[in-house]
Amino acid sequence: MSEHTADRLRARVAAFLRTHDQRGDRLGFLRARFDAGLAWVHHPPGLGGIGAPQHLQPVVDEAFARAGAPDNRPRRNGIGLGMAAPTLLRHGTVEQRDRWLRPMWTGEEVWCQLFSEPGAGSDLAAVATRAVRDGDDWVVDGQKVWTSLAHRARWAILLARTDPAAPKHRGMTYFVCDMTAPGVEVRPLRQLTGEAEFNEVFLTGVRIPDTRRVGAVGEGWRVARTTLMNERVAIGGRALPREGGMIGLLARRWRERPELRTAGLHEEVLRSWVRAEAARLTALRLRQQLAAGEPGPEGSALKISFAGLAQRISGLEVELLGGQGLRHDEWTMHRPEEPDLLGRTATYRYLRARGNSIEGGTSEILRTIIAERVLGLPAEPRVDR
């Protein structure tokens, strides 16, 4: 890997930009960038990359951004880019990777995730959605929940039970589901903020060709773990400057509204600042550790910290505001592209942040994961194998 350096990558971007007009056709530009291996630089050639170290990706992104080139709007397709892509890269067939990675990266096709179920919650291995083999197809029936982007998605990664007789973790298989297929019904799921980021998805006799199975039959749990590891890293691992994120909002409010300050809240603000900065440095350190390696369970720790911080800081901001903290902006139902954490009121942040310790693995589950996988503590006696 030593042939790849930041300087050489910058030179590649410069060369690309000399032959491709960043002010021209947006989609054409993005497709060309993918084909030039400057999309996911750590991917192999032909799949958007050139086999460079993953930690050099920001160098490339920044070079394009500095040139004013359009990006692939990564936040509109977070599940695809952050979770489906690494899973397909690792477990997909050649055909699958060729078919899906390019339009995923360019944003032409949005992805969603059909894992959680109403009866299963954090116990993902308790998936009850059934997939039954029928010739070259699988026929899927069941209900999924907490699906963000389902109403915009073209494809979904899906976990379904293919062998009800096998032990819980063994009887599942991983598929890619066409969200436009007959039998797929998407209904908004309204959350305590009043809006609906998420959906319930009802699957009724949905046919999925066996060619869209990812990994072997019965290996769904193992494949899903790649997805989930990347989910936690994606959530916790963004690099932020000091006072990036919610702590910055709180600090600005504190500086700009001296009349709201009290001695008690001062102490709380300082403690939150210290914790936020510690978490930020930890994320930075993790990025340095991960630069060349695999995602590990350390991401779980960051997710716990960031969830706790978001809850603490937003709750503190509401209290700091006093009378203004009793006022909300709106309870009307609508469908945001993503939670507007920095743009709406402190009350919105406070309420939305309650979800941070539930979605993508509850903080309780994550603590158990740390205790067992990092610390090597024994599992609890299990009654459901």
Place this chain on the structure above:
Amino acid sequence: MSEHTADRLRARVAAFLRTHDQRGDRLGFLRARFDAGLAWVHHPPGLGGIGAPQHLQPVVDEAFARAGAPDNRPRRNGIGLGMAAPTLLRHGTVEQRDRWLRPMWTGEEVWCQLFSEPGAGSDLAAVATRAVRDGDDWVVDGQKVWTSLAHRARWAILLARTDPAAPKHRGMTYFVCDMTAPGVEVRPLRQLTGEAEFNEVFLTGVRIPDTRRVGAVGEGWRVARTTLMNERVAIGGRALPREGGMIGLLARRWRERPELRTAGLHEEVLRSWVRAEAARLTALRLRQQLAAGEPGPEGSALKISFAGLAQRISGLEVELLGGQGLRHDEWTMHRPEEPDLLGRTATYRYLRARGNSIEGGTSEILRTIIAERVLGLPAEPRVDR
């Protein structure tokens, strides 16, 4: 019970004092008080009481104290008075109660408790000390630990396994052990403060007559629960005035040493004060609830709160003292009658308070008790029945 009122009890005390000289023979006075039913007023006549409601006990104690009468030095025999007495009252035979309660109350005979074992910790049902029937006696072999007062005690309440084949909770029996019997060896157990309040007790072929068995063979766990309930109430249930206990020391220090104050510690002091006062009012409310009733698991809650408060407040005091908080008084081994929580340094309090959440049921065990017995949450799957 309505014939007993505070006024009538005060009159009884006054009458007793007219015929008994409180400045005369201390032991004779105490024995007479017991025989007059003014020792434990809720006990039946002949056993130190007159069948009055338990919540009137403080009325009697205060009346004697006001008169300058000697008391039975209750803190020197806490296990006897607080735990052995209610257990014997409820589960003992007539002969046992007659033999033991009077000299226990007068302080002539100190009691200790042989429950905990080195291999069992908080899992009291895992007792490995064996008692084997031999004619009219039981022969006991085993090791006990964390025994306070064993080096001063005449008698011990003892939990031993009499049926190794029975399920854990079923195979135990409750005895009273003569601490002067052959085969009883007491060794001091030094704790992190440097001193030794506690002991290890080695039992080697100790013979206990069957007449000293309390409750039926195999019923030891049920009998021990009475003991343990009373332990928790005894620890958590003392009535304190505002700023009684450690918070008072901290508050006084805060008032007397303005140069040590910081804004951050101020907030901590206020939070501790609030929590201490809340716990105090809760204890007061529990006393009002218990006045006529049985001890319940609510005492567990108070023990958790008081342990947490003692740890938090003493830790805060050490920090408040700054440079002085780095200095200790002594690490030498000695054997205190009881922990000198209010007389020694803040560092001593801080260290000793670590034991509050371990001794007499860890805070973890107590939380489980609350969850299961008060809230009715299901037990964990058990593997050791």
Place this chain on the structure above:
Amino acid sequence: MTDLLYSEDEEALRDSVRALLTTHAPWQRTLSRIEGDEPYDAALWARLAGLGVTGLAVPEGHGGAGAGFREVAVVLEELGRAVAPVPYLGVAVATRALLAGGATDLLGPLAAGRCNPVLAVPFAAGPDLGPRPVAVGPGPALSGEVAGIADALPADVLLVPASDGLYAVDAAGPGVRTTPVVSLDPTRTLADVTLADAPARLVAGGADARAAVADALTAGAVLLASEQVGVAQWCLDATVEHVGARHQFGRPVGSFQAVKHRLADVWVEVSEARAVARYAADCLATADPDTAVAAALAQAYCGPVAVRAAEAAVQLHGGLGFTWEHPAHLYLKRAKSAAIAFGTADRHRACLARLVDLPGPVAS
């Protein structure tokens, strides 16, 4: 000695209020009301008044039940437990202001449920952060604004602290504009009130008025604590029930130790909050000299307890607790708002610092 328990009469009162709320204030009804035009439930309020709860703290000579604020606190526990959208807290605080100000003529109609007065101060106003008085005159008329008043929407009389006294203003009268506020707690929608030469009647003057307002704010801090206990108790009960029934990993969620211990901690805190709230209510009812301390303690302790209980409820209901269609969020919003009402916990701690002589660092 202070009685921290519930009397038999209080338990009977609780039972009747709870029975009424169970039938007439199910959470589904409260939830559906949020997006309508009438956030307060007038029919429910009339039924409650029919039970006589509005007159509990009104002396018998003024047409009330001559019970007291201990009983009012019991009613508030139940109203908190149901997050019921009725203006009882506001009416109770107004009752106290009228009693303290010596203005007794409104008490009869109030006790009979025919008058809903409200003290027109911001809900966030506390003992250290009083309301800004509005301007008086010319003549017996008021002009000014008061933002974020609780229980003002269904009120018919506004008790307005003005520069020279406490005035009564007809809420439906000329010069009064009442605007609903999109509120963090949609079960207790706040309102902004603008007065423009609104005709007003002096209720208490000068120092009496200031004392009446201060006393009413203290009463608010005390009474709110009981409501917070009710909120927290519902959160605990509902969560215990949920985790006992819901299975994951082949076991009831409530058999997992982390869940059990968190709920045990909530139980401990709710038990303590109950003792604190009862103490404060008893002090208020008996004019105990410790009332100011008790009130500050109540809001320093009970407010955060209710918030933690509600946060635990949302968390331990998992995804379900995060949905609009489950009532947990109503309690979360109620608890978080209540933690600001009548002053935040940190402001009450600062009051305690003065009251119990624990002053801050010496300025250097």
Place this chain on the structure above:
Amino acid sequence: MTDLLYSEDEEALRDSVRALLTTHAPWQRTLSRIEGDEPYDAALWARLAGLGVTGLAVPEGHGGAGAGFREVAVVLEELGRAVAPVPYLGVAVATRALLAGGATDLLGPLAAGRCNPVLAVPFAAGPDLGPRPVAVGPGPALSGEVAGIADALPADVLLVPASDGLYAVDAAGPGVRTTPVVSLDPTRTLADVTLADAPARLVAGGADARAAVADALTAGAVLLASEQVGVAQWCLDATVEHVGARHQFGRPVGSFQAVKHRLADVWVEVSEARAVARYAADCLATADPDTAVAAALAQAYCGPVAVRAAEAAVQLHGGLGFTWEHPAHLYLKRAKSAAIAFGTADRHRACLARLVDLPGPVAS
């Protein structure tokens, strides 16, 4: 970009220090030393000096290894992990004072392990609570008292901040009385020093001296954080091992969820403390302009983390952790003392308030 990882050289250094400590500083030996006359371990100290650790931060031109304070911090992690009774922290802080004061003649002997200087300031002195300077004169001699100095017992040179500069005093010389203090942390026994016309040599004068002392105290705050990480890491490792092996209720104690989650929380905090401590060490080593912030952050964060880790270790060892014959208490005492050393967390938060512009309430 700041490097928050350990370099290969740093890992090699750690390995050699750990190997030495494993052999020569088992906790039983440290524990038995507490009640003896020599709380510091001179033999161990000589072995450590033999590894070259005393010269790590000394430039090559002055006989040192020319490495830096990142490496010093790694050594301190290991010393914390072993609660080793050696004066390395004191010598490192003195090194910094000598470097900052431009007084280089002691550095050679120091790097060679032939001189143990110590900055004679109270261990609790921090950036906002500097030492009180002692009196100078007549002549080049000092008089006064400094209480609670760490690592002074084995020191041969005292670097004393006086009213007009920083002086070097022969610890064994005339007019110097050093009295051991019964210390909360008996693995780092403090000492009180009394100077009575003690002959002294000026090391740095005036503003240079003040800057050198301030810089050394900042370095102390930074370096102590790495020691705290080591303490916390031992507490975590030992507890994980204990609860994995110990059985209760028929299961390993470490299979209980409450135990697992508490240890997971400790692990998260230790991971964060490590990032914070590495950041501070890197800032110190590279003279980063953010060093003051990094130092305050390090003590605001790492001190409490080590205390919580040690408290968890005692608790989760159950009765065993409460005994004298188990090492957990050594770590508890070290952690609690270290949380006061170089200023408590709340004082460092107050520093941060100034440094990052988060001022307190406006005085009213």
